[in-house]
Amino acid sequence: MTIKSLAMLKMEKNFIAVIEKGYPRRPYEYYDLEFLRKRLLEEILELSQALRQKDFKNAKCECADVSNIVDYIFEKLADRT
Numbered sequence: 734m735t736i737k738s739l740a741m742l743k744m745e746k747n748f749i750a751v752i753e754k755g756y757p758r759r760p761y762e763y764y765d766l767e768f769l770r771k772r773l774l775e776e777i778l779e780l781s782q783a784l785r786q787k788d789f790k791n792a793k794c795e796c797a798d799v800s801n802i803v804d805y806i807f808e809k810l811a812d813r814t
Contacts, residue, residue: 742797743804761808769809773802 736742750756757763764772780795 739793739797739800742793743801746794746797747801759808761805764805764809766806766809769802769806773799773806776802 736745751758761769776795776798780792780799783789783792783795
């Protein structure tokens with residue numbers, strides 16, 4: 734099966750993170766904003782590298798990672814307003 738949408742890829746990556754890697758189901762409840770900010774910068778660098786190398790398959794995965802981290806930051810900010 735080929736995942737074609739960003740939403741589907743994000744769900745797949747979150748599923749793997751929880752089931753196979755043991756990450757928390759709601760990371761925004763466990764990590765502070767500074768940690769999430771640093772992770773976002775790391776993921777942006779990985780996306781940039783994949784794009785420079787024209788590794789488009791990996792770039793799509795990195796887009797999902799960036800988008801997921803942005804979602805977590807948003808949820809963390811929602812608790813503050």
